[in-house]
Amino acid sequence: MKPLQRLQRFFLESLFLPAVGLLLCLLLWQVLSGKTVKTTVRDDFGDLVTVTKRVGLSKDLPSPAETWAASKTYVLQPWAKRGELDQGILAFTWLSLKLVAQGYAIALILGTPIGFCLGLSKSFAKTFDPIIQILRPVSPLAWLPLGMVLFLSVKIHVPGAGAPYTASELAAIFTIAVCSMWPTVLNTAVGVRAIPQDYLNVAKVLKLSRTKTLLKVLVPATLPYMFTGFRLSLGIAWLVIVAAEMLTGRPGVGGFLWQQYNALNYAHIILCILTIGFVGYALDRLMSLVESRFKSV
Amino acid sequence: MSAHLELSQIGKTYSSARGRAVIVQNFNLKVAKGEFVTLIGHSGCGKSTVLSMLSGLQPPSEGAIILAGKEVRGPGPDRGVVFQSPCLLPWLSAFDNVLLGVNQVFPNAPRAERHQVAEYYLSIVGLADSMHRRPAEISAGMRQRVGIARAFAIAPKMLLLDEPFGMLDSLTRMELQQVLVDLWRRDQKTAVMVTHDVDEALFLSDRIVMMTDGPAAEVGDILTVPFPHPRSRQEVLDHPEYSRLRDHLIEFLEVHAHRRKTGPAEAPADTAASVPLACPHPEPTPLPLSTP
Numbered sequence: 168m169k170p171l172q173r174l175q176r177f178f179l180e181s182l183f184l185p186a187v188g189l190l191l192c193l194l195l196w197q198v199l200s201g202k203t204v205k206t207t208v209r210d211d212f213g214d215l216v217t218v219t220k221r222v223g224l225s226k227d228l229p230s231p232a233e234t235w236a237a238s239k240t241y242v243l244q245p246w247a248k249r250g251e252l253d254q255g256i257l258a259f260t261w262l263s264l265k266l267v268a269q270g271y272a273i274a275l276i277l278g279t280p281i282g283f284c285l286g287l288s289k290s291f292a293k294t295f296d297p298i299i300q301i302l303r304p305v306s307p308l309a310w311l312p313l314g315m316v317l318f319l320s321v322k323i324h325v326p327g328a329g330a331p332y333t334a335s336e337l338a339a340i341f342t343i344a345v346c347s348m349w350p351t352v353l354n355t356a357v358g359v360r361a362i363p364q365d366y367l368n369v370a371k372v373l374k375l376s377r378t379k380t381l382l383k384v385l386v387p388a389t390l391p392y393m394f395t396g397f398r399l400s401l402g403i404a405w406l407v408i409v410a411a412e413m414l415t416g417r418p419g420v421g422g423f424l425w426q427q428y429n430a431l432n433y434a435h436i437i438l439c440i441l442t443i444g445f446v447g448y449a450l451d452r453l454m455s456l457v458e459s460r461f462k463s464v
Numbered sequence: 465m466s467a468h469l470e471l472s473q474i475g476k477t478y479s480s481a482r483g484r485a486v487i488v489q490n491f492n493l494k495v496a497k498g499e500f501v502t503l504i505g506h507s508g509c510g511k512s513t514v515l516s517m518l519s520g521l522q523p524p525s526e527g528a529i530i531l532a533g534k535e536v537r538g539p540g541p542d543r544g545v546v547f548q549s550p551c552l553l554p555w556l557s558a559f560d561n562v563l564l565g566v567n568q569v570f571p572n573a574p575r576a577e578r579h580q581v582a583e584y585y586l587s588i589v590g591l592a593d594s595m596h597r598r599p600a601e602i603s604a605g606m607r608q609r610v611g612i613a614r615a616f617a618i619a620p621k622m623l624l625l626d627e628p629f630g631m632l633d634s635l636t637r638m639e640l641q642q643v644l645v646d647l648w649r650r651d652q653k654t655a656v657m658v659t660h661d662v663d664e665a666l667f668l669s670d671r672i673v674m675m676t677d678g679p680a681a682e683v684g685d686i687l688t689v690p691f692p693h694p695r696s697r698q699e700v701l702d703h704p705e706y707s708r709l710r711d712h713l714i715e716f717l718e719v720h721a722h723r724r725k726t727g728p729a730e731a732p733a734d735t736a737a738s739v740p741l742a743c744p745h746p747e748p749t750p751l752p753l754s755t756p
Contacts, residue, residue: 371539408617
């Protein structure tokens with residue numbers, strides 16, 4: 168292909184068509200959203216008063232322009248902290264990400280070995296598979312209250328980390344860990360079962376020790392599957408944080424969303440949704456990059 | 465003279481849902497130190513099963529295998545195995561694949577020495593320039609060279625080769641046969657190879673064990689190959705005995721194909737291919753040693 172053609176194609180496929188899609192969505196949003204109408208009427212006492220009214224298909228839904236006007240401060244001063252539940256959007260994102268990172272780390276640390284056990288031992292799989300299949304589809308909304316109960320009287324103080332973990336923080340971490348663990352568990356198990364017999368025969372005829380077989384054969388052979396699991400787990404962890412923050416009212420993107428809903432600031436809900444989407448997308452891209460690096464090996 | 469390797473009354477039976485399937489029975493063989501013995505037979509006749517029992521990946525159902533005075537129980541690095549597919553770990557370079565075995569066998573040797581051993585064998589098989597490449601980056605023939613280097617580098621008491629050149633084109637196959645025979649002569653290794661290539665067997669072996677067709681395969685006949693070492697391919701082809709031996713082997717294989725065709729078993733005598741390719745009772749899969 169000629170360079171000019173390639174440029175044209177890039178322009179069409181990577182810029183023009185996505186822009187068309189974006190515009191269509193904005194248009195739909197604009198059509199659905201309401202607008203503020205001011206009318207002057209004469210009231211019962213004969214005075215002229217201005218009445219503000221929302222009209223439209225969904226009259227309380229702010230239009231794109233109104234959303235931007237209301238969200239400007241949060242986007243343009245992303246790190247500002249005016250109050251616990253009034254911070255810049257990146258400050259909120261950072262708070263959420265910190266919690267996600269902790270829950271996700273626990274999910275990987277627990278999930279990977281469990282996956283290995285499931286893949287390696289038939290009796291382990293037979294023992295725990297039913298439980299896993301039952302726990303896997305449980306919604307984060309159901310886990311969170313249990314987490315609150317579990318950690319109600321638990322105080323964890325990490326030296327040098329400032330304030331001790333609160334029950335709601337621990338419950339959120341617990342929920343993230345429990346919900347995001349499963350893709351890692353299941354993918355690792357599938358990966359271990361898919362290891363070609365050839366590789367295991369090499370380990371056998373060389374009489375590698377158990378540890379060596381694990382580190383030199385099993386783990387490298389399973390890595391691509393493990394990373395697929397890690398990527399899916401991260402997606403779920405990010406889904407769960409929003410629910411956890413909404414239920415606990417913790418500062419973060421999800422907590423902000425819920426608070427603004429209660430405060431009738433609908434524009435900020437849309438801001439939060441877009442932020443959650445962008446961050447989720449960025450995390451997924453990041454993990455895909457890491458994953459493809461390991462897949463190519 | 466006592467044998468270096470002795471198989472006495474080896475048998476392998478699988479019990480399946482349809483009952484017991486006897487793959488190999490009454491298999492007796494003695495191999496002297498430094499001897500190169502080939503097992504030849506039709507596909508699926510159980511020759512790979514015998515090799516698999518020698519490697520220890522499958523235990524024999526009956527009988528015993530004695531290697532250098534000790535009974536073989538389970539796999540171990542005292543036998544260097546060259547698999548049909550090279551079985552290299554794809555995340556390791558050719559060098560690291562060989563080194564993995566060397567480290568396992570000489571854990572107390574200095575690091576530099578272990579590296580030297582791996583490098584030495586890789587350069588002998590002709591991979592001096594590409595030993596740091598990954599299996600995916602080299603050709604199938606080169607991968608099998610790595611497999612051969614790995615088998616020799618662990619200084620085994622004997623070599624086991626399971627159709628090592630079966631997946632290569634004929635030119636590469638001839639090259640690698642030469643590599644193998646050179647290394648075998650240099651290291652004086654006892655070797656047992658499985659093949660169904662008559663010419664390969666004649667070029668490499670001191671003795672050729674012809675196996676009857678399965679089920680319940682046995683040693684049918686043993687042929688001693690009189691060609692002196694070192695051999696060149698041309699000398700072997702020109703040897704007056706060559707065509708007689710070759711005919712003998714082919715006749716044996718054909719007789720057994722015929723026997724199976726008209727045997728008392730399933731197939732009516734008038735349908736049947738001239739050379740049956742599979743046993744009526746195929747070996748259960750997966751067979752550790754025979755990877756497609």
